[in-house]
Amino acid sequence: MVRSEETKPQVKAAKTRGRPRSFDRATALEQAVLAFWEHGYEATSVSDLTRVMGIGAPSLYAAFGDKQALFAEVVAEYGTRYGSFTDRALAEEPTARAAVARILREAAAEYTAPDRPHGCLVVHAATNCTTPEVEESLRERRNANLVTLERRIEADIAAGELPADLDAAALARHTGAVIQGMSQQARDGAGREELAAVAEIAMTIWPRT
Amino acid sequence: MVRSEETKPQVKAAKTRGRPRSFDRATALEQAVLAFWEHGYEATSVSDLTRVMGIGAPSLYAAFGDKQALFAEVVAEYGTRYGSFTDRALAEEPTARAAVARILREAAAEYTAPDRPHGCLVVHAATNCTTPEVEESLRERRNANLVTLERRIEADIAAGELPADLDAAALARHTGAVIQGMSQQARDGAGREELAAVAEIAMTIWPRT
DNA sequence: GTTTTTCTGTAGCGACCGCTAGAGAACTCA
DNA sequence: TGAGTTCTCTAGCGGTCGCTACAGAAAAAC
Numbered sequence: 001m002v003r004s005e006e007t008k009p010q011v012k013a014a015k016t017r018g019r020p021r022s023f024d025r026a027t028a029l030e031q032a033v034l035a036f037w038e039h040g041y042e043a044t045s046v047s048d049l050t051r052v053m054g055i056g057a058p059s060l061y062a063a064f065g066d067k068q069a070l071f072a073e074v075v076a077e078y079g080t081r082y083g084s085f086t087d088r089a090l091a092e093e094p095t096a097r098a099a100v101a102r103i104l105r106e107a108a109a110e111y112t113a114p115d116r117p118h119g120c121l122v123v124h125a126a127t128n129c130t131t132p133e134v135e136e137s138l139r140e141r142r143n144a145n146l147v148t149l150e151r152r153i154e155a156d157i158a159a160g161e162l163p164a165d166l167d168a169a170a171l172a173r174h175t176g177a178v179i180q181g182m183s184q185q186a187r188d189g190a191g192r193e194e195l196a197a198v199a200e201i202a203m204t205i206w207p208r209t
Numbered sequence: 210m211v212r213s214e215e216t217k218p219q220v221k222a223a224k225t226r227g228r229p230r231s232f233d234r235a236t237a238l239e240q241a242v243l244a245f246w247e248h249g250y251e252a253t254s255v256s257d258l259t260r261v262m263g264i265g266a267p268s269l270y271a272a273f274g275d276k277q278a279l280f281a282e283v284v285a286e287y288g289t290r291y292g293s294f295t296d297r298a299l300a301e302e303p304t305a306r307a308a309v310a311r312i313l314r315e316a317a318a319e320y321t322a323p324d325r326p327h328g329c330l331v332v333h334a335a336t337n338c339t340t341p342e343v344e345e346s347l348r349e350r351r352n353a354n355l356v357t358l359e360r361r362i363e364a365d366i367a368a369g370e371l372p373a374d375l376d377a378a379a380l381a382r383h384t385g386a387v388i389q390g391m392s393q394q395a396r397d398g399a400g401r402e403e404l405a406a407v408a409e410i411a412m413t414i415w416p417r418t
Numbered sequence: 419g420t421t422t423t424t425c426t427g428t429a430g431c432g433a434c435c436g437c438t439a440g441a442g443a444a445c446t447c448a
Numbered sequence: 449t450g451a452g453t454t455c456t457c458t459a460g461c462g463g464t465c466g467c468t469a470c471a472g473a474a475a476a477a478c
Contacts, residue, residue: 016476067467182386268457
């Protein structure tokens with residue numbers, strides 16, 4: 001994947017003045033993603049970040065603002081790079097049921113992929129946070145995902161694909177709970193097959209079509 | 210519930226010498242439970258603790274050891290006072306299915322009870338921890354709960370109460386994931402009825418008996 | 419070249435962290 | 449009463465936190 005840039009001197013036709021940045025911004029951001037993903041917002045100190053990103057503190061602050069702004073950018077980057085499988089499933093699968101089945105199966109693999117932190121950054125990285133806005137930002141993201149799923153289920157109900165008496169909100173929340181639980185299990189050491197088994201069990205709640 | 214004591218001067222027949230403790234140890238511990246429950250291990254500072262417990266730092270260290278020892282005691286107290294509903298259900302209900310049904314329904318109420326922190330301390334209080342032993346201690350607790358549930362399900366399979374081809378480990382893990390997901394949902398603002406609906410949906414995975 | 423602009427490295431700011439030394443207070447025991 | 453014991457209070461330890469002032473380095477503009 002080619003990194004998208006807005007202020008990259010050596011690539012984007014050296015138009016910026018002054019001393020050029022000595023590190024690759026996207027690479028540094030990716031390291032920050034891994035650090036925050038692994039240890040969460042609070043437990044990842046700025047000195048941890050400068051170490052894994054390979055830059056000094058002033059460079060970090062010049063390039064990303066402060067710790068909170070960097071985290072926001074990390075969350076966005078995580079969303080496009082690692083968390084997009086849910087949106088993709090919702091967009092590509094013909095029914096809510098098929099989308100959820102795919103999401104759960106893919107989550108089992110995503111949350112236990114080797115060579116990267118287990119579980120979901122959005123679920124874990126901002127729990128027990130002394131900065132309420134940070135905790136709230138991921139909470140809103142999680143709740144927004146629930147609403148998205150609920151709307152998808154409602155659409156299937158309206159289309160006659162699912163029973164009219166189905167509780168879309170409850171079904172969406174159940175699915176969210178299973179996903180978050182799978183993420184926790186992944187953090188607690190569960191492997192891909194174990195999570196896949198959980199996913200299969202969870203899918204049996206859907207009405208037979 | 211009567212507080213069990215080992216060194217309580219004013220109740221246990223004033224046998225201890227020296228200046229007596231000026232605060233009630235059990236009351237102070239309860240305040241620590243609420244603080245750790247709400248904010249987690251790292252985000253609850255010793256100065257937070259001394260404030261809500263109403264004592265000075267030296268008194269805290271004299272009575273409870275250090276922060277980590279206090280947290281261990283808090284987890285134990287939480288277990289007996291707030292987390293015992295699961296063990297009770299497993300002990301009192303005749304089948305694994307009935308026990309899980311009761312656990313899920315009670316969790317919906319417990320995790321959203323007013324006037325106390327939402328969700329489960331064991332699930333949330335030691336995530337994103339810079340002290341690995343603390344994080345590990347609750348992880349072990351969660352995994353031990355999974356094993357307990359798995360054994361209960363296996364017993365029902367052996368007794369012919371559940372199908373012989375049932376995957377006890379997967380079913381236990383699924384149940385654990387739903388419980389942890391419900392706890393997360395409670396933290397994210399879900400109410401009792403919403404969690405109860407999730408619990409009802411989750412119970413539909415059990416084979417009809 | 420010189421000037422202007424921007425980034426980098428050192429070094430350290432004030433605030434808070436978990437924790438404790440030391441002195442005095444409050445009790446039991448003789 | 450006095451001695452011995454244990455708790456409480458004030459104050460502050462060394463360390464880390466997020467963050468930045470400042471001087472020098474590296475580029476474009478002139």
